[in-house]
Amino acid sequence: MQIFPAPTIGVVAAAALIVVLAAGVAVERLEQTALKSTPTAGAAVTPPTPSPGIQRARVTRQESRVLEGWKADSARRTRMLLVIGTALGLLLAVGGGFIVRAFGVRVRAEDDLKRQQLLMESVFGGIRDGVVAADLKGKFLIVNPAAQAILGVEEEPDPARWSEHYGVFKPDTVTPFPPEDLPLFRAMQGEATDDTLMHIRHSRLSRDVWLSVSCRPLRDHEGTLCGGVVILNDMTSRYAAEQNLRLSEERFRALLESAPDAIVIVNPRGRIDLANAQMESLFGYTRPELIGQTIDMLVPERFRGAHAGHRSGFTGAPKRRAMGEGRELFGLRKDGSEFPVEISLSPMEGPDGISVTAAIRDVTERKAAEHKLVQTIAELKRSNDELEQFAYVTSHDLQEPLRMVTSYTQLLATRYSDRLDGDAREFIAYAVDGSTRMRRLIQDLLAYSRAGTSEEPRGRISSEAALTVALANLEGAIQESSAIVTHDPLPTVSMRHSQLVQVFQNLIGNAIKYRSEHIPRIHITASLHPQGYVFSVQDNGIGIDPEQFQRIFIIFQRLHGRNAYSGTGIGLAICRKLVERHGGRIWVDSEPGQGSTFHFALVHGEAA
Amino acid sequence: MTTPRMGRSAPPIEVLLVEDNPGDVRLTREALRGTHIEHELHIASDGVEALQFLGREGRFGEATRPDLILLDLNLPRLGGRDVLQTIKSDPALQTIPVVILTTSESPRDIAQSYQLRANCYVTKPVDLQTFTEVFHFWLSIARLPQEASS
Numbered sequence: 001m002q003i004f005p006a007p008t009i010g011v012v013a014a015a016a017l018i019v020v021l022a023a024g025v026a027v028e029r030l031e032q033t034a035l036k037s038t039p040t041a042g043a044a045v046t047p048p049t050p051s052p053g054i055q056r057a058r059v060t061r062q063e064s065r066v067l068e069g070w071k072a073d074s075a076r077r078t079r080m081l082l083v084i085g086t087a088l089g090l091l092l093a094v095g096g097g098f099i100v101r102a103f104g105v106r107v108r109a110e111d112d113l114k115r116q117q118l119l120m121e122s123v124f125g126g127i128r129d130g131v132v133a134a135d136l137k138g139k140f141l142i143v144n145p146a147a148q149a150i151l152g153v154e155e156e157p158d159p160a161r162w163s164e165h166y167g168v169f170k171p172d173t174v175t176p177f178p179p180e181d182l183p184l185f186r187a188m189q190g191e192a193t194d195d196t197l198m199h200i201r202h203s204r205l206s207r208d209v210w211l212s213v214s215c216r217p218l219r220d221h222e223g224t225l226c227g228g229v230v231i232l233n234d235m236t237s238r239y240a241a242e243q244n245l246r247l248s249e250e251r252f253r254a255l256l257e258s259a260p261d262a263i264v265i266v267n268p269r270g271r272i273d274l275a276n277a278q279m280e281s282l283f284g285y286t287r288p289e290l291i292g293q294t295i296d297m298l299v300p301e302r303f304r305g306a307h308a309g310h311r312s313g314f315t316g317a318p319k320r321r322a323m324g325e326g327r328e329l330f331g332l333r334k335d336g337s338e339f340p341v342e343i344s345l346s347p348m349e350g351p352d353g354i355s356v357t358a359a360i361r362d363v364t365e366r367k368a369a370e371h372k373l374v375q376t377i378a379e380l381k382r383s384n385d386e387l388e389q390f391a392y393v394t395s396h397d398l399q400e401p402l403r404m405v406t407s408y409t410q411l412l413a414t415r416y417s418d419r420l421d422g423d424a425r426e427f428i429a430y431a432v433d434g435s436t437r438m439r440r441l442i443q444d445l446l447a448y449s450r451a452g453t454s455e456e457p458r459g460r461i462s463s464e465a466a467l468t469v470a471l472a473n474l475e476g477a478i479q480e481s482s483a484i485v486t487h488d489p490l491p492t493v494s495m496r497h498s499q500l501v502q503v504f505q506n507l508i509g510n511a512i513k514y515r516s517e518h519i520p521r522i523h524i525t526a527s528l529h530p531q532g533y534v535f536s537v538q539d540n541g542i543g544i545d546p547e548q549f550q551r552i553f554i555i556f557q558r559l560h561g562r563n564a565y566s567g568t569g570i571g572l573a574i575c576r577k578l579v580e581r582h583g584g585r586i587w588v589d590s591e592p593g594q595g596s597t598f599h600f601a602l603v604h605g606e607a608a
Numbered sequence: 609m610t611t612p613r614m615g616r617s618a619p620p621i622e623v624l625l626v627e628d629n630p631g632d633v634r635l636t637r638e639a640l641r642g643t644h645i646e647h648e649l650h651i652a653s654d655g656v657e658a659l660q661f662l663g664r665e666g667r668f669g670e671a672t673r674p675d676l677i678l679l680d681l682n683l684p685r686l687g688g689r690d691v692l693q694t695i696k697s698d699p700a701l702q703t704i705p706v707v708i709l710t711t712s713e714s715p716r717d718i719a720q721s722y723q724l725r726a727n728c729y730v731t732k733p734v735d736l737q738t739f740t741e742v743f744h745f746w747l748s749i750a751r752l753p754q755e756a757s758s
Binding site for chain 2: 396399400403404406407408410411414439446
């Protein structure tokens with residue numbers, strides 16, 4: 001195998017080494033020129049060296065630099081030049097190998113070549129960036145594993161089809177990259193470009209890839225263009241982060257501008273950093289007029305002193321909250337007018353202190369509505385009070401003249417009884433009867449207007465105790481009618497004791513009054529419903545025509561002639577008023593001749 | 609009616625009625641007459657007149673000190689409450705029993721009257737008989753103070 005003597009191989013190897021070294025020196029020079037234009041990166045640059053071992057270490061250092069930051073332009077350029085240098089050196093070495101072989105020098109050249117190739121593979125294999133070198137025809141000379149991963153498909157020999165084949169698009173992600181503008185193609189034309197951004201989208205790839213591509217032409221030892229090389233820097237994750245940042249910034253903007261509230265961000269020095277469009281329309285200032293100004297310009301003068309104190313108080317103990325709880329807040333427009341506002345604050349910890357985001361809402365309309373509501377309620381209450389007062393005073397004052405009529409008619413009847421004839425006595429009887437009834441009506445009206453005005457506190461009371469009192473009050477009527485009144489266990493309810501007594505008394509009194517020919521049997525029950533208790537008072541009396549169910553609860557509405565049943569028709573009206581005053585309601589189930597059941601519902605009180 | 613408390617020779621009981629309604633004045637007069645107890649009824653038709661009577665002012669210069677005052681609450685010019693307060697805060701008058709005689713059944717009126725040291729609160733009864741019974745109590749059962757000073 002050893003056709004050529006060792007000295008010959010040594011000469012060839014030395015020549016190759018010199019070429020590589022020369023290339024390295026050339027590269028260094030080039031680099032220094034580049035350094036002059038990018039002085040900041042100088043410290044990080046180490047001149048390339050022909051020694052493969054050192055080169056490898058250098059590449060590793062470059063690797064770590066890649067990790068540190070992608071922006072080190074010159075570092076990347078250095079790396080590329082290194083690659084070019086290496087490639088050139090290798091080409092020359094291979095060329096040298098050819099010459100050696102042409103001369104039949106085969107000796108240990110193959111072993112050296114193999115070693116070189118292994119070295120090259122390990123260098124390119126270790127680079128995270130993709131490296132692709134092609135000859136002038138577009139045949140790939142080098143595709144390192146990183147490039148393989150990015151391109152991912154079989155080699156396409158025709159440069160005109162590269163864009164389509166590898167799925168290369170412009171940064172807008174839709175325009176196919178023009179093949180003649182592809183960096184590798186341009187490098188093959190002798191051009192050098194840096195940082196061309198492109199988008200790779202291909203069905204073979206699991207995700208879209210963003211690349212920053214730089215290229216350099218390849219020249220042989222005579223300086224003749226022999227191909228091109230590109231470095232593919234995968235920017236995808238970096239680009240995605242940027243995209244996300246942009247997206248979240250866009251979202252923030254959109255949110256800021258679409259929020260119904262005016263939003264302003266105030267920096268730690270109390271000046272406006274940011275304001276949305278609603279701020280402009282609310283306060284009448286344009287954004288340029290607002291940004292950088294102190295927030296106090298939006299606060300009416302009389303509040304400014306206190307406002308500064310509140311502001312430092314807030315940043316001293318920041319937490320999300322509504323501003324000035326319990327206080328009326330006002331904003332000051334550019335035109336000097338004031339308007340009521342509601343403000344919620346949230347702190348933002350920044351590098352130079354706490355900024356505050358304030359959402360400001362004009363509550364003029366709400367305040368007006370609230371005011372109107374309060375007014376309406378007050379008016380309603382007043383009119384209600386007035387009505388009650390009216391009923392009370394009227395019935396009270398009506399009694400006065402009536403008392404005169406009654407008293408003097410009585411006086412007439414007693415003092416002149418021996419001088420009056422039958423007609424006169426009859427007339428007087430009618431007058432007395434009329435005024436007595438009128439008095440009764442007035443007293444009932446008075447009772448109705450007073451019902452529910454008790455100042456007795458509403459509390460939890462035993463309905464059974466109330467029933468007991470009511471039955472005691474009705475003792476006379478119960479005995480007289482031999483009525484049998486029974487009841488189930490009754491609950492504790494939220495109502496006024498005296499009023500529940502009255503409701504029971506009126507209902508049971510009615511049951512006795514409107515009894516049939518049978519002995520009155522009255523049964524009281526209570527059942528629990530989601531909203532409260534429903535009480536039922538069931539009797540076996542004469543019953544009520546369903547057509548009258550509504551009418552019976554209206555004051556002075558009577559279903560029967562005065563001669564059949566006494567009373568003015570006030571009892572059920574009072575029951576209804578009392579029950580409704582407690583948020584409940586009252587109704588009746590009945591059929592003529594079948595008895596009646598009066599129900600009333602009492603809603604659960606606050607303590608229920 | 610009998611008058612066990614005093615003989616026929618005893619001086620009549622002086623009663624001052626403060627009342628603006630002539631109808632009520634007459635009814636009161638009738639009711640008092642029904643007691644068959646000797647008395648003298650004086651009328652003041654409003655609060656101002658009542659105080660003039662008690663202070664023997666103007667046309668009441670010759671007025672006597674009443675043994676009993678019947679006082680309506682609703683009076684023109686000066687109300688019954690003010691009259692009551694004046695009487696009860698005047699050492700010369702405060703011993704005279706004051707019977708409030710009114711149409712009001714309001715618990716507030718009742719409470720306030722006793723707070724102002726009324727001696728009795730009576731809602732004007734409709735029937736004359738009851739009216740008479742009230743006066744019978746005051747004129748013949750209750751003991752009235754002798755004139756404290758003059």
